[in-house]
Amino acid sequence: MSKKHDTPLLDELEKGPFPSFVTEMKMAAKHSDMSNDLLGHTELCYKERVTHWKHGGIVGVRGYGGGVIGRYSDIPDKFPGVAHFHTVRVNCPSGFYYTSAALKEMCDLWDQYGSGMTNVHGSTGDLVFLGTKTEHLEPFFAEISSRGWDLGGSGSALRTPSCCLGKSRCEWANIDTMAITNDITQHYQDEMHRPAFPYKFKFKIAGCPVDCIASIARADMSIIGTWKGPIRINQDEVQNYAKKMNIQAEIIDMCPTGCMAFDGKSMKIDNANCNRCMHCIAKMTKALRPGTEQGATLLLGSKAPIVTGALMSWVIVPFIKMEPPYEEFYDLIDKIWEWWDEHGKNRERIGELIERLSFPRFLKDVGLDPHPAMVKEPRRDPFFFWDESDIEK
Amino acid sequence: MEKEEVKKIIYELVEASTGKKKLKQSDILKKVSADHGIEKDEVKAALRDLVDAGTLIFTYFGGSFIEIPPK
């Protein structure tokens, strides 16, 4: 398709070193009327500094209460290509593994039924297919479901669970994140596709406290792998590290709880005081490994700032095995949801409800015993920040 | 109670509140099970039939609701 709209403001966003969504939109516009009008529509929104998108309403596929997010232009006469521009969420596989054949197939289908534009992945997890018309929803859904795909969650429902790649590639994984994610997804199909909660609910599963999926900040329930007992130490490897790094300065002095010692020969850890920050293990991968009794910490309540401010997850179960069939875990989840259903207001996340009614009340009502390890905000900031010396390198 | 009967009760409840108050799935489960002394799961199964048939639909407006589809 030839160029339809001039986009001087959007063009600015193609300058600079980073990949540009404008470049991607222009590529899609070559073969899609929808993307062509999307360029013009977005340019106008930028120019007038006001959004011309409307959202919500009634779009979806029969039998499902979610998975499709309705978007409409409020100036469809000017931009008929984006009169409808609905987003389809497709459930991602655990650990985000695809074959290139599967991705190609999905992209071909999206060229046929949608704008050709995708967002892989949205923060929620799903493969996000951006922009289609109401009449294309059922045929697209029929095509993908016949190939074994399904829609993800949206609205006041369980959102598509997601995880770090865990045991498939990472030696620090204390739990099988991919198996757990798949099990939760299958176990709660009804809660995903038929919205029945006061608001959204997300599970994110990380294999260890490094928390590559930022579960602690982005999941109503954060499941984070951990261990009990001593960190495994290979003293020979400690010696090898001693030759190439300053163990005292880089490890011992940086242990947040000051629970480590190194006398030049052997390393000692006062494990009772280790808070499992992963610093030493991440820096001395060959010498240190998590302990052998592995499981997870369950935390509840984090969310991004939408209705009220951001929250971080709060420890509610310091240690749980997390092995199939996960009975103890599912029993607890069902109790938590029942409590939320009973007391939550419309659009109140579980973390906000706990803030409103108090943590002691929550523990009492769902039958958990208070414990000193129920730390609030165990880590203030889960994101990695580079310091200036890193950037210089 | 027969499933068809539960479906009728649900439909009438949604119809009666149309234009007054949007009902969430949990509102329907709570009310029908309390009023008629039946298990929530039973109400849920009947409601699912209605949604699968397209007689009732999920809508979204800052939250997810059960409504009668527009004509």
Ligand code: HEM
């Ligand atoms: C410059 C333009 C835009 C900006 C800066 C922007 C920003 C964002 C951000 C920050 C998120 C959350 C991140 C995420 O969940 O992946 C998001 C999500 C989303 N946006 Fe946009 N957006 C833009 C354009 C659009 C357009 C044009 C549409 C559709 C008409 C749209 C629909 C959505 C939807 C449906 C989601 C949720 C995606 C998910 O499931 O993760 N956005 N947007």
Ligand code: HEM
């Ligand atoms: C005008 C301001 C913003 C808009 C329009 C916006 C929009 C969105 C949207 C549409 C989503 C997807 C929500 C969903 O999954 O249903 C999202 C998610 C998210 N946003 Fe924003 N956002 C804004 C500001 C921010 C800010 C200031 C932050 C952080 C400081 C932030 C962090 C996030 C995160 C972490 C998520 C993922 C949440 C999760 O997966 O639970 N957003 N945002």
Ligand code: SF4
């Ligand atoms: S969260 Fe831990 S287990 Fe998962 S990929 Fe990151 S480092 Fe590995």
Ligand code: SF4
């Ligand atoms: S994991 Fe963190 S707290 Fe524990 S010993 Fe290592 S550096 Fe110290």
